[in-house]
Amino acid sequence: MLKPEDLDEETRAIYPDGVDCHLHHELDDNGITFKGFEGKTPTVEMLLDHVDLKLDWFQPSLDAIEFIIFIRLVLGEEPENDNSKPHYFFADCFFQSANVKPFFQVRNVKFDELKSETVVLCSREFAKSVLTTYIILFMAAKGTLPNFGRINYGLYVSDSMRNGVKKMMGRLKGVYYESKYLQGLFEEVSFTQEDAVFVRKVRTKKEIADYNHTVNVMKQKPEFAPGRMKRTFKVDGLGCSTSSRGASNVLTRPQFVFIDDVVANETDARSTVILESIESTIESDIRGGLSGTGYVIMTIGTPFSATDPVYRRVEEGLMLPVVFPRALEMPTDDLAEEDFVSVWPNRHTYKSCRKEYRAAKKAKDDGNNTKMRKLFQEHYLRIASDDERMIPDTLIQWYSRTEFERNMNRYRVYITTDLTTSEEDGCLSAIMAWAVNDNMDWFLQDISLTQLGISAQYDVIFAMARYYRKVTGNVVGVGIETDGNQKAHIQGIKERMMRTGDYFDITRQKGSKFGAEGISSRLVGGSKHWRMEMMLPMFQNRKMYFPAELKSNNNLIELMEEIKGLTFNSCTSRFKDGIDGVSMINSLEVQYPAPMTYRKRRSEQEIVEDRYLDRIIASDEPEVDAFSSYV
Numbered sequence: 001m002l003k004p005e006d007l008d009e010e011t012r013a014i015y016p017d018g019v020d021c022h023l024h025h026e027l028d029d030n031g032i033t034f035k036g037f038e039g040k041t042p043t044v045e046m047l048l049d050h051v052d053l054k055l056d057w058f059q060p061s062l063d064a065i066e067f068i069i070f071i072r073l074v075l076g077e078e079p080e081n082d083n084s085k086p087h088y089f090f091a092d093c094f095f096q097s098a099n100v101k102p103f104f105q106v107r108n109v110k111f112d113e114l115k116s117e118t119v120v121l122c123s124r125e126f127a128k129s130v131l132t133t134y135i136i137l138f139m140a141a142k143g144t145l146p147n148f149g150r151i152n153y154g155l156y157v158s159d160s161m162r163n164g165v166k167k168m169m170g171r172l173k174g175v176y177y178e179s180k181y182l183q184g185l186f187e188e189v190s191f192t193q194e195d196a197v198f199v200r201k202v203r204t205k206k207e208i209a210d211y212n213h214t215v216n217v218m219k220q221k222p223e224f225a226p227g228r229m230k231r232t233f234k235v236d237g238l239g240c241s242t243s244s245r246g247a248s249n250v251l252t253r254p255q256f257v258f259i260d261d262v263v264a265n266e267t268d269a270r271s272t273v274i275l276e277s278i279e280s281t282i283e284s285d286i287r288g289g290l291s292g293t294g295y296v297i298m299t300i301g302t303p304f305s306a307t308d309p310v311y312r313r314v315e316e317g318l319m320l321p322v323v324f325p326r327a328l329e330m331p332t333d334d335l336a337e338e339d340f341v342s343v344w345p346n347r348h349t350y351k352s353c354r355k356e357y358r359a360a361k362k363a364k365d366d367g368n369n370t371k372m373r374k375l376f377q378e379h380y381l382r383i384a385s386d387d388e389r390m391i392p393d394t395l396i397q398w399y400s401r402t403e404f405e406r407n408m409n410r411y412r413v414y415i416t417t418d419l420t421t422s423e424e425d426g427c428l429s430a431i432m433a434w435a436v437n438d439n440m441d442w443f444l445q446d447i448s449l450t451q452l453g454i455s456a457q458y459d460v461i462f463a464m465a466r467y468y469r470k471v472t473g474n475v476v477g478v479g480i481e482t483d484g485n486q487k488a489h490i491q492g493i494k495e496r497m498m499r500t501g502d503y504f505d506i507t508r509q510k511g512s513k514f515g516a517e518g519i520s521s522r523l524v525g526g527s528k529h530w531r532m533e534m535m536l537p538m539f540q541n542r543k544m545y546f547p548a549e550l551k552s553n554n555n556l557i558e559l560m561e562e563i564k565g566l567t568f569n570s571c572t573s574r575f576k577d578g579i580d581g582v583s584m585i586n587s588l589e590v591q592y593p594a595p596m597t598y599r600k601r602r603s604e605q606e607i608v609e610d611r612y613l614d615r616i617i618a619s620d621e622p623e624v625d626a627f628s629s630y631v
Contacts, residue, residue: 157259329341509589
């Protein structure tokens with residue numbers, strides 16, 4: 001558990017005896033974060049694997065409790081289903097309450113830095129739209145936001161004005177006119193399909209005095225009473241195709257933004273043009289026009305793919321990430337009712353979830369996998385089910401690199417790449433060193449899969465090539481793409497070879513003429529997805545191995561996420577640079593080593609001394625002569 005000394009002063013005041021929010025998961029060496037989370041930005045899959053739906057440790061803030069009571073006052077009765085702990089948690093995230101801080105602390109998320117922006121990935125029927133509606137009404141009624149201060153104006157952003165925005169404005173209007181309680185709080189309201197305006201009744205002595213003087217003494221209309229602007233709350237609706245640049249309410253720029261289900265359907269989710277337009281609206285128009293004195297953003301949605309805005313924002317690590325699937329596990333035949341944990345027990349019961357699962361399973365058994373795919377995606381937030389994966393975990397083979405390195409002279413090494421041509425294109429640079437044997441097996445030795453500048457990419461390639469030439473006694477082959485601007489990499493690499501004296505082969509394409517250099521994916525044909533399909537037989541024939549020592553390495557984790565996101569229909573992961581590096585294997589002209597009598601095993605000390613990782617940029621050590629292995 002988190003001990004009192006592990007908490008800051010504010011959180012310790014809420015949980016004076018500490019708080020047990022580890023859920024019996026294995027921890028990192030620091031004893032605080034979940035194992036594998038330290039020093040990393042949590043991915044959606046990591047968060048789902050460590051999801052907490054019971055939240056037994058969580059103590060809702062008084063503000064969250066007041067908000068739930070407000071819902072009951074507005075309804076005028078008890079709701080059909082009791083609110084679950086995750087609903088209180090949802091509210092406290094928007095309220096920036098320290099009550100939720102331990103949740104993020106154990107997941108290595110910096111709450112104090114990110115608390116003004118939350119992203120919630122949740123299942124269908126979590127009541128996110130209802131909660132959002134009531135939070136807007138709660139702010140309108142109070143004129144303040146907990147832990148923020150006075151609030152008068154904000155935005156509700158959805159897929160389009162005719163769909164999401166229209167529905168939200170309709171909900172606000174419908175709830176208001178159904179509630180005697182709400183009608184008693186406001187002096188005036190107005191609703192259109194584009195906005196909602198609420199003017200609170202006067203409350204303070206000064207407001208009452210000014211109002212009475214204006215209306216009763218001066219005989220003027222109520223709208224002329226001083227202070228009316230401070231009592232006015234407005235929310236504007238915006239579709240993602242609508243610019244919000246310059247949006248303001250008289251003198252106030254947006255102080256809050258709800259970004260809710262901005263991708264309308266799967267067709268839009270597959271459109272690069274539409275996704276880029278949505279990103280432009282959010283980042284350039286909305287974010288650029290927010291109040292300079294402070295703001296609160298909550299992005300909410302159910303994922304279509306790893307490239308949609310909500311999923312991306314979870315994995316970018318720039319917002320507080322929260323995931324709420326419908327249940328901890330899908331109610332399969334092996335899961336007993338007493339082990340079933342629902343995000344909303346009164347609404348999503350074992351019986352109802354079991355019924356959905358059985359219907360999806362029957363459809364799948366009949367040859368229609370659509371229901372099962374949607375169930376995984378919309379209810380359990382897994383964008384690729386195990387059954388849909390092109391390369392399931394059973395085809396991922398792990399080996400011990402430590403033992404392997406003792407006999408590196410038995411192998412030839414090839415480096416596959418997917419390099420960027422600009423430091424600002426947002427893509428990852430993929431550089432992977434593979435050892436191949438006479439049985440045509442491929443063993444991943446090292447991997448760099450992160451954003452790098454042009455020069456840094458070359459640093460990694462040269463360091464890997466230098467090291468593996470030394471430990472194998474053979475020249476290393478490096479695959480470099482030559483499509484478009486990438487062709488310039490060959491010239492840049494050759495210039496560095498001349499300058500440093502470090503040489504390696506630039507491997508030619510399979511079937512190309514002798515003397516050719518580089519790999520053209522255009523000649524191979526097909527998309528990134530198709531090229532990985534061509535790699536599938538190598539996984540199925542147990543030819544691909546990955547080092548167990550790097551399981552917790554961020555670069556290999558990213559590659560595994562990309563492989564995990566491969567279905568037979570598409571690539572669902574956000575990045576695809578890693579799988580491009582893997583699929584290059586099929587394009588290389590490879591010279592596999594011939595069976596031979598091997599020299600003695602290398603000692604542990606030799607291996608330790610040879611590792612290049614701590615001196616990846618440059619090495620002053622002399623190179624081993626290429627013919628020394630034959631001595």
